[in-house]
Amino acid sequence: RGQLEEVILASPHRTKPLCPVYHLCGGCQLQHIAYEKQLEMKKGIVENALDRIGNQKIKALPTIGMKDPWRYRNKGYFQINQEKGRVQLGFYKAGSYDFVPANGCVLFSLQINRLVGYLEDQLSLQKVAVYDHKTGKGNLRNILIRESKSAAEIMIVFFTKEDNLGFDQNVLNDLVRTFPQVVSIYQNINRSPKAVLLGKDFRLLKGKSDLEDALGPFKFKISPQSFFQVNAVQAEILNEKVLEYANLSGEETVIDSYCGTATISIY
Template sequence: MGNISRKRKHAVASAVSNLPLAKNETVELIIEDLSHEGNGVGRYEGYTLFVPGALPGERILAKATKLKKQFGYARLMEIVEVAASRTKPLCPVYRRCGGCTLQHMDYEAQLAFKRKLVEDNLRRIGKIEGVPVHPTLGMKDPWRYRNKAQVPIGEEEGGLIGGFYAQRSHEIIDMEACLIQHEKSDEVVARVKEIASKYGIRAYNEETQQGLLRHVVTKVGFATGQIMIVLITNGDKLPHKEALTQELAQVIPGVASIVQNINTRKTNVIFGDTTRVLWGEEYIYDTIGAVKFAISARSFYQVNPVQTELLYGKALEYAALTGDENVIDAYCGIGTISLFLAQKARQVFGVEIVPDAIEDAKRNARLNDMDNVTFAVGEAETVIPQWYEEGNAADVIVVDPPRKGCDERLLDTIAAMKPERVVYVSCNPATLARDLRILEDGGYRTVEVQPVDMFPHTNHVESVAWLKRI
């Protein structure tokens, strides 16, 4: 195939699949847009190609790597004309890692892309036109924003390595620094590798299921400076436990908790069921705004506390509480949004399917001396309809669902309960648009939407939407 003419290539491709190009063929493209994944979008003779690393406005040469009936993927080979939005990635392992898909794009352009992503989904999926989508709220310094790191551990030449998985593989690439993680996380991982190696602790091997240390998880309280180290092990016994933990606590300032989590299953899931404190406390603490939170090894806690304060502040603004309202917080997690709302509501009812999260939520309410919050375990789509049947109405309902969005039963219940306002916090513009359409058909109007950049240099965007009863 490599020796036949371009015309012959097209004839072969057309005969096989009616496509205008063949696999491994290099073509010239003008990049017109970005996909929701952050890939460049170009068209060759009407056929759509997605090109990772390419930016709108660029003229490129791209090699077709995977072709489907309606679209395909190509590898960026050469940039003939460079977009003004292109910038040099700061991370030395950016290309190999794949964690930050937009680091080659100027930050202001990233924010504009994320706003457009929300607008496009509202129009295309939700059929919602004319709703103001405000400029994305970004960070003054969009680096070192993650308060949590989960680092797989491996071995190389007799020593421990830890870093990230190479794209589309489970090959661990050793790493000294991740520019979106808190600097303390880099220090913790480096010290654990060094000290555990000194004591002869072996890394877990996925293929043989032998070895002990699987992952190191770090959590950092941005406001308090407290650090938690979680050692995830393939077994109950941790050799030299006392010496290891004492040395870690001595060499890393700010360590308040060292925890072991035991996971002996043959799984990609990071945490196992058993957790025990090896040194220090069970919890570390952090604050978002005026609210204090206790964070355990298994607690879900927003990974970007700086932007979380903006996100929840906007949710509180849209809720427009005066102190007389009953508020329901669906998918409440450990109570982060609930406690923000409780500062200004008469009563807040939170519901979450994970029992441990509800226990954390109750603990956090006590920690903040808030007695106007009630938490319940269960599916939001089951518990809230029960509350409604029991006569518990809500003036405002706040939802913060997972990426799959809200269950339709919950949306139907919201429409039946007829709260004056609905505040929808979303991590997925597509399911946000779908659910806003359902709520609008149920008697609500979307007033405005505010995107928030919780994860700079990635294609992810959070949004807060305000809906009003009509």
């Protein structure tokens, strides 16, 4: 895989990434390209895959973009780092385990970014022992934050190696007072030395067992393990297009054999 060394003559489609850590973080790959050009490129990727793999020379329809392609993401798995006693939430650099602090990520809402900063402050004050994958020492492994855009609710999951959280229960009490949108807090215990995310043991620590989110007229209950489209705005548009092109009469039987929370089949 090639690495950019120097830009001699920039493409007219090249643009300045909105995210300050875009070139380090592994989360996004196309922010340096103007959005309209991104949509065009994605259309080409679909056509190329159909031709190369399926031997089907098909012209894809134009990609349907977003009016505002920022702050749409409703779920984030945050890696955790500890630097000179300071707890940081972020992501791994592309293709590595090098940590990149990502408070201020432009794919998440301002509310989630404020919550990330708050958690960093409180966990640092608590002197939380962050898990080290190399040594197997420490306790707090990851943090999951899910946000319901329709109900304005937030769920947090703390992933730990041990049964104990490793910090005072009052941290959770203060958290929900400061962020009343946080309506569900879980702990997931993962004792595996391997870099697997989920353990089998989920414990509800505070609040509701599920979030509620909506796609169109339908409401869904979302648990910590649930698969739900991370971009609910585009998922709704996708579902409407499926209905439009399927042109169902109501007499058909449709099987959704790998459905997650069954958003498409219910829609």
